Amino acid sequence: MNFTSIRLIGASKSAVIISTSPLFAGAIAIMFSNESINVLVAIGTFFIIAGIMLVVTKR
Amino acid sequence: MNYSVKIIGDVARSPRLRPYIGYVCGIAAAAIYGGMAVLGKKIATDFSSPLVASSFSLFFGLIITGLLFGQGIVREATSLPKVGWVSILGAGTASAFGVSCWYLALASAPVVVVAPVVAVYPLVTISLAIIFLKDLEEVTRRTFVAAGLVVLGVILVGIGS
Numbered sequence: 478m479n480f481t482s483i484r485l486i487g488a489s490k491s492a493v494i495i496s497t498s499p500l501f502a503g504a505i506a507i508m509f510s511n512e513s514i515n516v517l518v519a520i521g522t523f524f525i526i527a528g529i530m531l532v533v534t535k536r
Numbered sequence: 537m538n539y540s541v542k543i544i545g546d547v548a549r550s551p552r553l554r555p556y557i558g559y560v561c562g563i564a565a566a567a568i569y570g571g572m573a574v575l576g577k578k579i580a581t582d583f584s585s586p587l588v589a590s591s592f593s594l595f596f597g598l599i600i601t602g603l604l605f606g607q608g609i610v611r612e613a614t615s616l617p618k619v620g621w622v623s624i625l626g627a628g629t630a631s632a633f634g635v636s637c638w639y640l641a642l643a644s645a646p647v648v649v650v651a652p653v654v655a656v657y658p659l660v661t662i663s664l665a666i667i668f669l670k671d672l673e674e675v676t677r678r679t680f681v682a683a684g685l686v687v688l689g690v691i692l693v694g695i696g697s
Contacts, residue, residue: 526689
């Protein structure tokens, strides 16, 4: 998946998207470890989604 | 599974859909890596040493990839130039060291420290792309800003969780 993504959209954009994995790790931890979301996590999630939107959307 | 791989391959050949498949694969990889982080922490702290965990996870990864894409791998490998093999060797070595260091870090430090440090890697990738991939891809200011936002976001998620 990683290499397919690199091939289709380039290494720099792919690296930005794949670096969002902690977001998914957090979601899995919340689902399976009964952890809760705090303000820092919420702000961080907003920044990550904003970054992804910048990469995915065209100007 | 092979059929779904073929469908992805066919769709990826469509020039209009190529970027979208790239984004979907990137997000799927991020989700899988995210799950791997949770699993990796559990394995490296509760079950085995980081080096055993990284060695076997890479070994099983090789077997599963071989089983899924075996025919395609053999077909492509026979026509690969020498420089391609050198690049693959470099990527494989970097991946092996990266995974080993990652398990070592998870075993010896809290995830809240490890995750933000590892999160800086897109900035390294973009810097290397500017230096080595000048002819292959253009790194825009937009990508830089996006990488900064994601790194900041991941650091905040790491500190907050």
